[in-house]
Amino acid sequence: MGYQALYRVWRPQRFEDLVGQKMITQTLKNAIATGQTSHAYLFTGPRGTGKTSAAKIFAKALNCHHQENGEPCNNCDICRAITEGRLNDVIEIDAASNNSVDEVRDIRDKVKYAPTQADYKVYIIDEVHMLSSGAFNALLKTLEEPPANVVFILATTEPHKIPATIISRTQRFDFRRIDMRDIYERMVYILDQKKLNYEEKALKVIAKAAAGGMRDALSILDQALSFGGGEVTLQNALLVTGSVTQDKLKNYLQKIFTHQTAEALDELQSILEEGKDANRFIEDVIDYYRNLLIFKTAPEMLEKEEITEDFKSLAENTDAKVLYGAIDILNQQQQNMRFSTHTDVYLEVLTIKLAQLKAEDSVPLTDDAVQTIKKLQEQLKSLQEQFEKLKVAAKSKEIEPMKTKASTRTKAQHRNTPKVDLKKVYPVLTNATRDSLVQLKGIWGDLMTMLSVTQRAMMNITQPVAASENGVIVSFKYDFLCEKAMVDEELIQALNNGLERLVGGKMTLVFITQTQWPKMRQKYLVEHKEELENSGKDDKKEASSTQEDAVISEAEKMFGKDVVEIKED
Structure with a gap:
């Protein structure tokens, strides 16, 4: 036979040969030794961590008549036949190329036949996540109730693609990356x-x-x-x-940390001209920054040979904030490089960013933060434009003598004023109390902190003006913000959730403009007064006094005695 690759020659043949999977191998050995094996297993984990090797060892140990403590002997005819891949009762299937319904149905039909040589038939289905949904459905019943002498071992690198109905019918073992x-x-x-x-x-x-x-x-x-x-x-x-020598990496990073951008770019060019892999290079740089950060916080975690005098000096003289910021930049650039064929350009941009990074600006803005700032800038610009329009409108109102134009302006303002739902306002006012309003004002600042940056910007110039146990009326300084808030379902939901957490119950939210609120309050008091007058026809004088007292009492109840002032007509 010709030359065989090392990973084939040195493939594990016993559980104890599997590297870095002690918990899994011990569990499987114990299950075989005690005769408590399951009918179906799911082996998941990254490539090259021993999933298929473990499946073959398990098949040998399960059928070996000379196994000791769950380990196969590897000398009997059954063990040698499985090792050489010529035992018909151990069937390996590559689901990547055998993923149709018909092929799974063929398995389902053959699984009922007894094994020919071994005690158990073992089906090893590799890359099982590649099966079609129809194939999974065809496998489902067989996997749940196979014949007594059949064992299924499913192996995959992507367990999230396997239906939960399949996973629930197996014993799952997660193979981890090897140290x-x-x-x-x-x-x-x-x-x-x-x-x-x-x-x-x-x-x-x-x-x-x-x-x-x-x-x-x-x-x-x-x-x-x-x-x-x-x-x-x-x-x-x-x-x-495609890795970089420590000397070249050290020279490159020394230029970075001393902010010598041009020299750092020269070092980068020298490294790339040697044919170093760009992705491997950026991983080496991340690893170097990681080691610097660990040395500053927990030096005992690093191996002694990694701590040179240059490394130690560099770590001690570098601010931790710079290292945090650099790692963020490196991770972001690494993500960008995955989808680009011009990796050299990304590395050059990365070098410039790292060389210009300083302690005071070491934490870079995320994409979300940049978008939030843009939104706030747009809103600020909108507010400034609105303010300028209000100033112009105020001046024109002072100098406009014509009644028709004033009337037109009033109609325009009325059209721009948000409509308030009286069916929501009146129930709140009917049950409004001074204590409820004080409580809402007290927690208003806490409620604002629960909102997102953009939501907080919109609600920053609002305040509760009336409140009951089940509702609150919120006054907006600007009409256009009030109108925008009325249709912003995410904002309303966030406010409702925040209020429920702070006051312990659901509350009705009513939005109203600063100019609408006094009129609405006056209108409510007048309508309330008429209602009381109509209910006291038997004794007009007494009723008059009673309804006046009721109006005063209602006003004091809603707005507080210190706010209400009584004047005689």
């Missing part, structure tokens, strides 16, 4: 077994580039061995992974 230290130790073990030369720093570069995937790490190691003629050196590892 960099575990990947490093596994590569050391393999190279020692093969008696090959290597540099420790080279293996650490490969382990970092693998990003938690053992298969990726062994593939990169394979490339480095081929490139170096059977030897793994730091230089070869850097070239294969």
Whole structure:
């Protein structure tokens, strides 16, 4: 047989060989040893973390007559046949290319037949999230109640795409990304077994580039061995992974931290000319900033070899705010680079941003904050324009002698004035009390803090003018803001939710303009007075006194004794 890739040669054949998944392997071993296996399993997690390998080991251990403590012997005919992929009772299916309803129905029809050689038939369905919705439906009943000697193992990198009805019928195991230290130790073990030369720093570069995937790490190691003629050196590892040497990275960042923009761009150009991968480069920069930040807060978390005198000096002389701001910029630029073919341009812009970052402006504005500022600026401009119009209208009113024009202006103002629903206003006024109004005024500031920035800008010049236990009348200084608030459902919902939290109950909200409120209040008192007069026909004099007292009492109740002034006609 020709050359085989390292990840195939060194594929785990026992649970104890699976790296970085101790909890999962121990659980599966115990289940096999005690005979408490399930009929269906779901293995999820990033690529190269051991999902398919664990499924094959499980199939061997389940059918091995010589297993010990849940581990297969790997020497019997059944174990060797499964390892070599020639046992008919262990069926591997790639759902990416076999995802139709007909293929799942074929599985459903064959699953009823007893195994030919092994004790259990094991179906390993890889990338199961690729099945169509019809295929999932066809699998559902079989997965719920398979024959006693059938086990399903579903493997996927995207569990969120699997229907909940499928997940609920399986035992789920989440494979996590493998720690960099575990990947490093596994590569050391393999190279020692093969008696090959290597540099420790080279293996650490490969382990970092693998990003938690053992298969990726062994593939990169394979490339480095081929490139170096059977030897793994730091230089070869850097070239294969597209990483940057610590010296070049240090020189680049020193220019950044000393705000030498032109020199930093030169360093960047030198790095890119060597063929370094742009995405790998930005990950190296993020990692360097991360290490600086950790050194300032918890230096014991870093390995000693990472803390050089230059690194220590740089960390001590850099403000933490600068590091926070830089990491935010790096993350944002990394997201932008994923959808662009001109990564060099993004790196140049990134370099300029980082070089110009200082402690006083180190926290960059997010996109949401920028949009909010724009909205506030637009609203401020609108308010200024409205104010200018009001000034012009006031001047024209003073000098306008003609009655017809005054009448026209009054009609125009009336058309622009928001309409108030009396059916909502009167119930609030009928039950309004001074105590309720004082309570609402007391919590109004707290209510404003619960709103978004734009909502708070709209409600900033409002105040409650009357309140009962179940409702509040809110006065707006400007008519156009009142009209806008009346149709803003999100604002009304936010106010209702805030009031419910602050006062403990739902309240009716009534919006009214500052100019409408005195008229509305007077109108209500007059109508209330007439109602009392009509109800006291038997004793006019007494009724007159009573209704006057009632009006006064009602006014004091609504607005407070200190506000109401009684004048004789």
